[in-house]
Amino acid sequence: MEDPTGHEIEETYELGNELGRGEFGVTYVCTEKSTGDVYACKSISKKKLRTRVDIEDVRREVEIMKHLPKHTNIVTLKDTYEDDKAVHLVMELCEGGELFDRIVARGHYTERAAAGVTRTIIEIILVRFLLYRMSMFILRIWSL
Numbered sequence: 001m002e003d004p005t006g007h008e009i010e011e012t013y014e015l016g017n018e019l020g021r022g023e024f025g026v027t028y029v030c031t032e033k034s035t036g037d038v039y040a041c042k043s044i045s046k047k048k049l050r051t052r053v054d055i056e057d058v059r060r061e062v063e064i065m066k067h068l069p070k071h072t073n074i075v076t077l078k079d080t081y082e083d084d085k086a087v088h089l090v091m092e093l094c095e096g097g098e099l100f101d102r103i104v105a106r107g108h109y110t111e112r113a114a115a116g117v118t119r120t121i122i123e124i125i126l127v128r129f130l131l132y133r134m135s136m137f138i139l140r141i142w143s144l
Contacts, residue, residue, distance in 0.1 A: 009081040009088045015041060024048045024058070030090060039078055042089040058087060064128070065089070073120055074127065 009015070009030075016029035025044035032039065049055050065077040081088040096102075099117075103109070109117065 007081060007083050009041070009083070009090075012079070013039070013041065013090060024054070025086065029093065038093055039090050040093045042091065044087045044089070046084075046086055062089065065091070069127065071124075071127065073124055
């Protein structure tokens, strides 16, 4: 990973309970030792990054997150760390739960409420898509 914040995440953050698990790693609650502020830390195991594509996907995710605009519905990346075993992404902690679970729990939506949720989802997809396309364009220019 290019230009991580540091290499020893434990010097700055205390990792807590597991929040979730994915294909490449685990997300934990983490607390900044100096302030007591609480974040989420996505720890991506290097052992699980088997191919060059996997490694590039993580690099691209980090680069995109670093350049995302501030938005109430987009998670903010705070710090990045890389050690011998993992890449650690410290980001804003979202405690609202999974959107799917909220939709199921609500049962049904009015047309207006569904339009609001759909608008938010499309807005976020658009921002991510545009940033992805911009990053691919920049990479092509650099490779010339």
